[in-house]
Each structure stands twice: as C-alpha cells, then as structure tokens.
Amino acid sequence: MDLGNLFVLFITFTLINNVILNQFLGICPFMGVSKKSSSAIGMGAAVTFVIVAASLVTYALYYWVLEPLKLEYMDLITFILVIASLVQLVEMVIKKMSPALYKALGVYLPLITTNCVVLNVTLNNISEGYTFAEMLTYSIAIPVGFTLVLYIFSTIRERLDSSNVPTAFQGNPIALIVAGIMALAFSGLAGLVEFTHCYII
Amino acid sequence: MNRKENFTAGFIRENPVFGLYLGLCSTLAITTTLNNAIGMGVAVILVLVMSNVIISCLRKVTPSEIRIPVYIVVIATLVKIIQMLIKAYAPALDSALGVFIPLIVVNCIILGRAEAFASKNGIFDSALDGLGMGLGYTVSIIVMSAIRQLLATGILSFENPFHMDQVIFSLKLIPEDYVISMFSQPFGAFITFAFLAGALAAYKNHQNAKEAKKEAEAKKQAAQLAKEAK
Numbered sequence: 001m002d003l004g005n006l007f008v009l010f011i012t013f014t015l016i017n018n019v020i021l022n023q024f025l026g027i028c029p030f031m032g033v034s035k036k037s038s039s040a041i042g043m044g045a046a047v048t049f050v051i052v053a054a055s056l057v058t059y060a061l062y063y064w065v066l067e068p069l070k071l072e073y074m075d076l077i078t079f080i081l082v083i084a085s086l087v088q089l090v091e092m093v094i095k096k097m098s099p100a101l102y103k104a105l106g107v108y109l110p111l112i113t114t115n116c117v118v119l120n121v122t123l124n125n126i127s128e129g130y131t132f133a134e135m136l137t138y139s140i141a142i143p144v145g146f147t148l149v150l151y152i153f154s155t156i157r158e159r160l161d162s163s164n165v166p167t168a169f170q171g172n173p174i175a176l177i178v179a180g181i182m183a184l185a186f187s188g189l190a191g192l193v194e195f196t197h198c199y200i201i
Numbered sequence: 202m203n204r205k206e207n208f209t210a211g212f213i214r215e216n217p218v219f220g221l222y223l224g225l226c227s228t229l230a231i232t233t234t235l236n237n238a239i240g241m242g243v244a245v246i247l248v249l250v251m252s253n254v255i256i257s258c259l260r261k262v263t264p265s266e267i268r269i270p271v272y273i274v275v276i277a278t279l280v281k282i283i284q285m286l287i288k289a290y291a292p293a294l295d296s297a298l299g300v301f302i303p304l305i306v307v308n309c310i311i312l313g314r315a316e317a318f319a320s321k322n323g324i325f326d327s328a329l330d331g332l333g334m335g336l337g338y339t340v341s342i343i344v345m346s347a348i349r350q351l352l353a354t355g356i357l358s359f360e361n362p363f364h365m366d367q368v369i370f371s372l373k374l375i376p377e378d379y380v381i382s383m384f385s386q387p388f389g390a391f392i393t394f395a396f397l398a399g400a401l402a403a404y405k406n407h408q409n410a411k412e413a414k415k416e417a418e419a420k421k422q423a424a425q426l427a428k429e430a431k
Binding site: 021022023024025026027028031073076077080081084110111113114115116119120123124127166167168169170171172173174176177179180181183184187 | 222223225226227229230269270273274277278280281284285300303304306307308309312386387388389390391392394395396398399400402403406
C-alpha cells in the first residue's frame with residue numbers, strides 16, 4: 001500500500017464520508033458539546049486520542065489474542081471494555097491537567113465510552129481487513145473529520161443563539177436543520193476523491 | 202407513578218428519540234426504509250427488555266463503583282447474541298443494517314434505562330419499562346422511516362425479513378415524477394428529524410400552555426370565591 005492510496009483514504013474519511021454528516025455516528029456529543037467552540041476543540045482532542053489508542057490496542061488484541069484462540073465472537077465485549085478503560089484514563093488526565101475543560105465537557109467526557117464513533121472505528125478496522133498502515137490512517141482520519149465538523153458546527157451555533165427562532169424549533173431542532181444544510185454542503189465535496197486520483201497521484 | 206403511566210411514558214411524554222434525543226445515530230442512519238426501521242426496532246426492544254431484566258436481577262449484588270462496566274458487559278453480550286441470530290436467520294437485514302447492529306451496545310437508550318430505571322426497580326417493572334421505551338423508540342423510527350421512504354421513493358413497502366423476496370405489502374402512493382430522492386440522503390435525515398422533533402416540542406408547549414391556563418383559571422376562581430366569602 002503506497003502513500004497515495006493512504007492519502008485518498010484520509011480524504012475520503014475526513015471530508016467525503018464524514019463520520020457525523022454522512023455516517024451519522026457520534027451525534028450525541030455533536031449535539032451536546034457544540035454550544036461553545038472551545039469545548040468542541042477539547043472534545044475533538046479527547047476523542048482523537050481515545051480512537052487512536054483504542055484502535056491500536058484492539059487491533060493488537062484481535063490479531064494476537066482473539067484470533068489465535070478462536071475467540072472472534074468475543075470482539076464486541078473485549079473492544080467495549082478496552083474503550084471504557086481508555087476513557088477512564090483520559091478522564092483522569094484531563095481532570096488533573098485542565099479542570100476548566102473537565103468542567104466544560106461535563107457528562108460528555110465519560111460518555112465517550114458510548115460514543116458510537118469509537119466502537120465503529122475499532123469494529124471497522126477488523127471487518128474491512130485493513131493493514132496496519134491503513135488502520136492507522138483510518139483511525140486518524142475519522143476523528144479529524146469529527147473534530148472539523150464539530151468545530152464548524154459549534155461556531156455556527158454560537159451565532160444561532162442570538163437569532164430569532166420559532167419556539168418549537170428552539171434548541172436542538174434548529175441545530176439539526178443546520179446540520180442538514182452542512183451535510184448538503186459537504187456532499188458537494190464528493191468529487192474530491194477523483195480529483196486526488198487524477199492530479200495528485 | 203403507576204404501571205400504566207410508566208409503560209406509556211416512552212411514547213409521547215418521555216419519547217426517547219424526539220423528546221430526549223437519545224439513540225440519534227441509529228435513528229438518523231437506518232430510517233431510509235421501513236424494513237430497516239422495523240428490524241432495528243425489534244432488535245432494540247429485545248436487547249432493552251432483556252438487559253433491563255438482567256440488570257434489575259443484579260442490582261443488589263452490583264457494587265455501585267463498577268456498575269457501568271457491569272451494565273456494558275451485560276448489554277454487549279446480549280447484542281452479540283442478537284447480532285449472531287440476525288446474521289444466521291435474516292442475512293439480508295444484517296447487510297442492510299450493517300455496523301448499526303453491533304452499535305446497539307452504545308445506544309444511549311439502553312444504558313440510560315439501565316442506569317435510570319432498572320438499577321432501582323423490580324424485575325417486572327423493569328421489563329415493562331424496557332418494553333415501553335423500546336416501543337416508543339420503534340414507533341418513532343417507523344414514523345420517520347415511513348416519511349423518508351415515501352418522499353424518497355414514492356413507495357411504502359415491507360418485506361418478510363427472513364425471506365427478502367416475500368413482499369408483505371407494497372403501496373405506490375406518489376408517482377415517480379414527484380419523488381424527492383434527497384430524502385434518502387443525509388440531508389433528508391437531518392431535516393425530517395428536525396421537523397418531527399419540532400412537532401413534538403410544539404405539541405408539548407401547547408399542552409403545557411393549556412395546563413398553565415387551567416391552573417390560572419382555577420386560581421382566579423378560588424380568589425373570587427374568597428372575595429365573595431368576605
């Protein structure tokens with residue numbers, strides 16, 4: 001697998017097949033921590049760390065432990081336990097390093113455990129049969145796309161606070177409409193893969 | 202709160218999807234066809250009822266510090282069982298729902314009910330709560346998928362999930378020239394969801410305003426009675 005294909009994989013999963021706008025994963029933190037752009041960045045960093053670490057650990061566990069022992073059906077349980085312990089670790093680190101961020105993220109920090117993005121990435125690494133390099137690219141591309149969209153969305157939402165919205169649509173419904181329009185905008189990037197194929201590689 | 206109230210809470214008052222915004226990922230992703238929605242709904246009901254029962258059984262022996270890992274292991278085991286059964290008996294449904302079947306593990310509704318209800322209540326009540334919430338979720342995704350499928354393809358159909366070529370019903374309601382294929386895309390998912398959530402919020406606001414009005418009137422009457430008594 002050469003570098004060019006890895007680059008295409010990266011672009012595909014950050015911009016075109018975006019994890020939030022195209023695969024609908026991680027919607028809970030997307031709605032929950034997008035009210036302020038600073039906490040969006042913090043959340044993105046935490047999720048990035050958890051996803052990369054969880055991918056490395058589960059990849060090793062699956063191919064070195066579960067497969068030789070013919071315990072493939074234990075994947076779901078093993079992976080979720082690995083993710084839960086990693087999240088606990090990140091929580092302790094953030095609490096110690098930055099109490100302000102810890103407070104801003106609130107309940108959404110322990111909820112990274114139940115963030116579908118993390119489990120989805122670890123499961124896809126196996127089911128798509130990625131090599132080590134592909135696995136690493138994929139598990140960096142997904143959280144980068146997540147952070148990008150979360151940040152853009154949070155800046156829009158900061159402006160949304162001061163606008164006049166019909167009562168029934170206040171809060172989450174109008175945010176979802178914004179997300180829909182963002183999905184529409186991002187679907188325009190679909191031609192990018194062909195572009196990279198033609199001009200960069 | 203009696204049992205009936207507890208059972209019906211999931212439909213409108215505490216609707217997990219459009220009211221509490223739980224389990225959004227699967228709701229947005231799999232509501233492209235009625236088939237997917239019904240399959241997903243049944244899988245979630247099964248997992249939710251069984252996990253509520255098991256967690257309720259274990260509630261007295263689980264130390265509260267490690268309760269979340271215990272819940273997650275229970276839920277993950279149940280989901281893996283369901284996933285293997287679906288793969289074996291309804292392979293078409295398995296390929297349609299894809300990764301969203303294992304992702305039931307991280308569906309907030311299930312962990313949320315375990316934490317909020319099953320860890321504090323008896324076995325029967327917990328099973329009832331799981332069934333009610335599961336049905337609330339299922340009804341929500343069925344409504345949403347019906348809207349999306351109808352607007353995107355003009356056809357409302359349901360096939361037997363065990364034999365995909367056996368069509369149970371199929372209605373062609375909108376002529377082909379008038380369908381909006383956008384609704385099967387992510388944009389359609391977000392917009393449909395936003396409007397349904399807005400509709401529920403409007404209904405709730407209306408209901409609250411009615412109650413507030415009633416209360417105000419009752420107060421006025423009481424004040425008048427007091428005046429007359431003087």
